[in-house]
Amino acid sequence: MANTNDFAGPGWAWYNRLLLRAFIVYAAITVIPLTPSFYSQDFDAGFSVVNYPWRWLDVLSQNNPWFFSGQGGKNYGGWLITLLGCFLVGAVWLWVEKQINKNKNILDIDTGDARLYNLFFVLVRYQVALRMSWFAIAKVFPVQMPFPTISQLNTNLGDFTPGKLYWLTTGVSPFFEVFAGVFELTATVLILFRRTATLGALMMIAILLPIWFVNIGYDAGVELASLHLLLLSLLLLAKDATKFWQLLIEHKEAAISYIQPPVFSQRWKRVGRIILKVGFIFIFLFYRGYHYGKLYAAGKTFKLPLDNGVASFTGFYNVEEFRINNRIIPYAPDDTLRWQNVVFEKFNTISIKVVKPFKLNTENKIRTTEYYGNIGRLFYGYDADTVKHVLILKNRADTSEKVVWNYTAPKPGRFILRGLDGHKDSVYIVLNRVDRQYPLAVKRNTKVKGD
Known part of the structure; x- marks a missing residue:
């Protein structure tokens, strides 16, 4: 050598x-x-x-x-x-x-x-x-x-x-x-x-x-x-x-x-x-x-939020009813105002499927991993007061946006949200959880709760 x-x-x-x-x-x-x-x-x-x-x-x-x-x-x-x-x-x-x-x-x-x-x-x-x-x-x-x-x-x-x-x-x-x-x-x-x-x-x-x-x-x-x-x-x-x-x-x-x-x-x-x-x-x-x-x-990763969500909330939800200022907005695949579906993650994120123009974020940063490189959904971090039934939502892409809503859960898997949106319009939203099976999760022998 x-x-x-x-x-x-x-x-x-x-x-x-x-x-x-x-x-x-x-x-x-x-x-x-x-x-x-x-x-x-x-x-x-x-x-x-x-x-x-x-x-x-x-x-x-x-x-x-x-x-x-x-x-x-x-x-x-x-x-x-x-x-x-x-x-x-x-x-x-x-x-x-x-x-x-x-x-x-x-x-x-x-x-x-x-x-x-x-x-x-x-x-x-x-x-x-x-x-x-x-x-x-x-x-x-x-x-x-x-x-x-x-x-x-x-x-x-x-x-x-x-x-x-x-x-x-x-x-x-x-x-x-x-x-x-x-x-x-x-x-x-x-x-x-x-x-x-x-x-x-x-x-x-x-x-x-x-x-x-x-x-x-x-x-x-x-x-x-x-x-x-x-x-x-x-x-x-x-x-x-x-x-x-x-x-x-x-x-x-x-x-x-x-x-x-x-x-x-x-x-x-x-x-x-x-x-x-x-x-x-x-x-x-x-x-x-x-x-x-x-x-x-612990089932966590630094590529996603570390704070736990409310376990009973986790899952995929269809939007059964959507009202703004007490006006019912019926479902339409091209409606840019109405929510199409909602996801509560196991961590403290709510994501909302909407049809609207999105600004694509391609900055590969830890704090933007949820929404960088994809469009189609709004991502909110949430804090829940399960005693007073209050949800505090903060937009993860624009942390200056914050809303406070009340919620009720008349039965497991059903949510009713009430409050004011970012434009100070009153909203009333009914969510129903849907049990879904994902072949990716089944192949991995992993049960994604609420899917």
């Missing part, structure tokens, strides 16, 4: 030294939150960090460079500008080093390329592990792509974007999601250790290449993010490019390089390195995995 000096040393060509410095800069600026918007965001709205403080780990794992989110996750122009900027910084860095060393004897010059490569090797490995650990654990405990909700099961196929449809169809098969998560988690663990980093990088490429193409084909929103991780994984193999050519193309023997860890003379540095590595693995893999396991066991 070759060591570091086989590819990092005084004999390096100038372009290799330039690439090394440019990609050190790239690895650093893409893992450190540098954009003001990162610090100004509402972390609790996006990540529920108040009630779940360990979700700060997810904040770090899901931090995106400025060019990730632009243009629907396809800001290739911003990505190329960033790469160009990194190469310019790398060129200046190299030029400054040359000026410092120009009057020195060549035997006295220490470029430090081996140490810099070690820094690069650490930055890239841990950035890939930081980002992929979240994706892996959220699939091992299948909460990244949850099983479709009752609202989604009652949304027309044509009302979904391709990206949302891909997420839902993946969520239908938790077995596949868990399998993918185990594969991703294995690659993440391997990439954290120097002796297995090459194998981990190869597995990451096998994972990320189809993910990148899936995002291109389905417009799933993380196209550039997957390409970024794919590039970092490829960079981990760049040192052995000629070795892989010899092995795979020329069918010759070749030794894969081993990146030796830095040698520290002080004991506290040696101990500190071990503590940091063990701490990273414990916190981002075991500790977070434990909490995601608890989340899954």
